[in-house]
Amino acid sequence: MILENHEEISKLPNCPLINDEKTITLFRFCENNPISVTDIIPFAISKPEMFAQECLAWGLSLFNTREATVKIIKGLPTKKRKRIIAIGQIEVDNSIAVKHQSCDNINHYTLYPLKNVNLISKFTTQDL
């Protein structure tokens, strides 16, 4: 399985962690409906100086329930929260991405898209 940004990711130790093989429905909040490419840019790309060496920053954050996603939105400051207008839903199997549970939140997953996968097309987006 070749990941998007494979070259950079492969330089980082233990990155990504072991793939969770199960097919899982995951959610991601976004600033556009339908979800757009600007909603799925990893921070290691948008802020390389700060995050290029962070494995998790090469992936995207998603949650395994809509409720958990809404909880995170409520934790955002007003200025950022106002920009969030929708939640995207995606069925993730091993043909799309590598994923694993991460961070101190059992509902949080980090997803690393596979190379040449049109991730945007896999999402369905609903207004918040």
Next chain:
Amino acid sequence: MENIKAFYIDKFPLEGAVKMEDLIFYDFPLLSRYTFQDKNYLYYHVDDENNLDTYLIFEISEYNLFKLVSGLISLREAIFDVDDFVFIIDKNQKGDIIKIAYLHSTRIIDDYLPEEDSIIEISYAKNSFFDKLIKKYEIDYYTERLREKAFYLKIEPEQANKKYGDTLGLEEMVKDILPKITDSYKKYSQSDFENNFKKVITNEKKLNSTFNKVYELIDYRIVDLKYGSFEIGIASDTIMNATKIETKAIKDWANSVGNNFKTDVLEVDLNDPVEFNRISTKFNEDQRAKIYNPIINLINNKNINFLIKNEKTARYKRVVKPKQETINKLLPEHKIAIETKVKELDLVQFTGVIEKGKKISSNNYGLFNSLSEAHQLLTKETFKKYNIDIPLKQDIPLTILKKNTGNIEISANYSNEIFTVSLDNANFDPAIEKLANRIYEYYLNIKTN
């Protein structure tokens, strides 16, 4: 950062703070805990315009951190609880701090604040910092929450009876005053439970057993205590109840019964006709007798003042004394509270003449007609009289009760066991002998075992 009214400084005072964990992560850390000089700080990412990352940084106490990660307060509440200065910093793309503002927490602009119900969800490993933090503070939190909802009772000696200052005798408190309050509460909750659930739980045995299970959970918790005059803060445990009672209707009832007892029994002014009607509708005569008798007894106790207040900082007020006419209406005539006093009585035997064949009863003689209840003592000498040798640390109090049927009931409390004999005439001697023998048998049993 936004153009905000603040003090701007050149040097960041928390230079060297060490990052510990992320509390919110979404593509990158949005909320993280840092430590600096043994204090905890939260770094909250609030803005990302103009290629700058703006963070709101504030100190958080361990206790608030515990509440935040336990979901007991929101992130917004944690920020508002700072009551001190907070920092807002801008970092450039390299992570260098390029602008530092500090301002009072009350001046943080809404753009930089999360929603009211911004509850953090965090999973922590065993023995991690948060695991230890939660174990450290959860008991304190439980007590504090109960204390917030507690009401306070105060028992103090009547002004004219302050022989020992404000202090009260332990025995009087433990054996007389507190049992009256707990007895009233138990009867109140039992009656209220019956009234609420007898149509749902139609089997009486099941109704009683359900109540007994729930009663253990609704017992008031003591959350504050002051000695001298006796002050006690008590609260219903709505925190544990929430997890231990499954049926919603019973859980709702259990969560409110403690407060309802306070309102209906301790705070109520029964002299007010509206309140009187409310209570009369809520409880029948028998229930009212069981609930209000102990409390009226306490209020009528001339040696003490019985006071109540709604919260720790409020002022005490007297529990309202019902007028005699109110008591007469509230309680059935034969159940009006009588303050019994221990009296030294001697057993006497009468020799009389009655019509041949007529049955003797106490009513024939008017014996005990002036008393519904009296007390005397069963002494070592009494046992000796019946050739019983029993070691006694102290005399055993006897309670002699005239029943409505005309029968007389004598009971004794020996080693926390109640022994009762009934007699339908005024011949006490065989009854006392029977009682003495029962106590002796019990003594031999426990001695053998």
